[in-house]
Amino acid sequence: MKFGKDFKKHKVPEWTEAYVDYNELKHILHGIRSFRQNNPNLARASSKRFSLKNFNSSSLHEANIDSHDDIENQVIAVHTVLQGNSRKLYNTRLIVAPTEGEGNERNFFRKLDDELNKTNNFFKDKVEEMIREAASLKKQMETLVALRIKITNPSSQGSIPLKSVSSEISNLDPSKIIPPGKAESIGKMDRKPGGEMSCRNQQQPGSSGADLSFQEQQSDSRPVVDVLHRNNSTDREITDEHETTNLDILDRIKIQNTYDSPMETIKGVFTDTREKGLSYNKEELKEVEERIKTAFIEFYQKLCLLKHYSFMNISAFSKILKKYDKITSRLVARSYMKIVDDSYLGSSDEVINLMERVEAVFVKNFLNSNRQEGMKLLRPKQKIERHRITFCSGFFSGCSVALVVAVILLMEDRKLMHIKSATLYIEIIFPLYGFFAFTVLHMLVYAANIYFWRRYKINYPFIFGFRKGTELGYREVFLLSSGLGVMALVTFLVHLHVKMDSDTQHFETYIELLPLGLIIVVLAIMFCPFNFIYRSSRFYLIKCVFRCVCAPLYKVTLPDFFLADQLTSQVQAIRNFEYYVCFYGGGRQLARRLTRCSSDEVYNAFYFVIAVVPYWFRFLQCVRRLFEERESVHVYNGLRYFTTIVAVSIRTAFEFRKKTVWKVLALLSSAVAAIANTYWDIIIDWGLLQRQSKNPFLRDKLIIPHKNLYFVAIVLDIFLRFAWLQLVLILDVHSLHGKTVSTIFSCLEILRRGLWNFFRLENEHLNNVGKFRAFKSVPLPFTYYEDEDDNEKDEKDE
Incomplete structure (x- = not known):
């Protein structure tokens, strides 16, 4: 690997601007090389040196004057300026005959001095801090x-x-x-x-x-x-x-x-x-x-x-x-490296x-x-990439594609979408498997997020507080999602085949337990205490979920409210999980189960509450942060989530009571919530649309080199935020069956959340970069009375 790529790879992401600008120095060297190749005569003439008599010897760094022979062959002279804060500034002069092409070389040493002064001062500041x-x-x-x-x-x-x-x-x-x-x-x-x-x-x-x-x-x-x-x-x-x-x-x-x-x-x-x-x-x-x-x-x-x-x-x-x-065929590396x-x-x-x-x-x-x-x-642990992860991911993804094709062919062969009884059956069991579909889609989106965070050097392990060396990469997340997808598709395919085959219908009672068994297996793996299938990551997720559920009793960290935001995009999946309770707690006949779930008052009450719960978690987290940080921004953020809670509640009420009054209220509340959420996404969470930015309508610092992608993301976020209004308008699409429309828009909301994830962490990363914040702040346990007295005395003196 070339040093330039290796240098870029091993930078501390938050300190990127404090490193030597190696690419810019290489760019200047390319200009010098091009000039010398185009002007060979000038290049030979430039080898003539000035005598050091032209310069005040006291201004030269002592490391450059080792012997008489060094003086005769001197190419550079470095002037050292001692500042008042005991810091040195270096200024290099090129001691060669002035020619047309020496401007690039002087620019090179000017840039080199700037980089040395920059890295020197930054390192000293950080050491003093340590x-x-x-x-x-x-x-x-x-x-x-x-x-x-x-x-x-x-x-x-x-x-x-x-x-x-x-x-x-x-x-x-x-x-x-x-x-x-x-x-x-x-x-x-x-x-x-x-x-x-x-x-x-x-x-x-x-x-x-x-x-x-x-x-x-x-x-x-x-x-x-x-x-x-x-x-x-x-x-x-x-x-x-x-x-x-x-x-x-x-x-x-x-x-x-x-x-x-x-x-x-x-x-x-x-x-x-x-x-x-x-x-x-x-x-x-x-x-x-x-x-x-x-x-x-x-x-x-x-x-x-x-x-x-x-x-x-x-x-x-x-x-x-x-x-x-x-x-240049000049020997300056030894002299300048003595300065360094x-x-x-x-x-x-x-x-x-x-x-x-x-x-x-x-x-x-x-x-x-x-x-x-x-x-x-x-010692910080280094993550080891394993080839078997890539192999298994490819194997499971290939199996998933094959199983999806097999399900489609089975449904077409048995005419399941054209027979009324078969269509009713699929409507009944679809929410059972829809939970896995939404989960797998969200995991795939998260894997894509990790891939692009890594590609653009966004330090997501530090931002999320993952223990170094244990964080999951996009390959691991893709492996888990494709593995879960294979399990769900195999179960669904077996379920359909046995149900629609007249010779195996006597197994119907046992087949209906397949989705429940799959849920039990997933939960057993999730809570398994043994060290396999990424135990540290599983327990980290469980801990974050528990802290979300217990809000506002725990201090809110970024992983906590980030996960709570993910849950707000999984309302349909959470409702499907509720459907499990109703489905397996109903009667023996499928039709009775579906009728019971749609008419049961307790089920409808929880159907109403579950839609609000994720937003309620975020609202309580805002209250906790307001209690601790005393910043007005958390008041506005809490009001935003409260507005969303009102909108979701009215919209859910409209689902049960199809009246014009509820429809108007649902449209108005949903529109207000969509406007507030869209504004917060783009202005606050992403930090875009800044008026006085050097990048018009964006922000000063951008990680993605193609600025048009930011505008595409803004348009997509606005469109997908307002797409949920169709649930109030109830678009009639005759080619789609049952809850297909709501399922499609639930998937679109998950995709929108993935888009939000990338730019939200990009903005957080840039905030850390702006403050060169690459370390986790660890609060120390003891406070001292004398420190408080000294602080009060200093405040009085000021």
């Missing part, structure tokens, strides 16, 4: 140590002497981080084939280096805390034998309440507090440990991304300079040092010194 976060984690760990001591030995008071204790926790303090040195960190970065840099640990177990431990030992009934110290001759830190840990810190802290359970939410409504005091019990300690453990894992993976960012950008500088040398290696991007060791400390802290404190298990949790 150092500040390390200081916060250090403080949290000190508090956790004190809490462990207090719970293990409740009689402990004041300061506890820590025998043979070093100050390794303090190594996470910003003042303890080794300042930038020479470019040793790049040598530590292991590179995998294809340009991928791994986040492997740089020290082996038992070697010298940062090592932090917390172990509870029983010695005279007193817990002893062992913490690591650096066995480095230049950086040795040995804690005094009489060092103490102050347990008084526990009197100045509270635990942040995340309202992550229904009971905490209910208590929060009445007490209106987000903090609670310490209770000093083991359950509380376990909760705190889990939260800090998660924070350490996330922090380590941030450091891995920063390490990878530095490595890939330095590789990009090296590759592009080698291309320049090859095209001496820059903050190439010489900073903070990331490596922090990674070593975090590894040691995590392994000793949370994994009982089991380094192998600790590194499994810390």
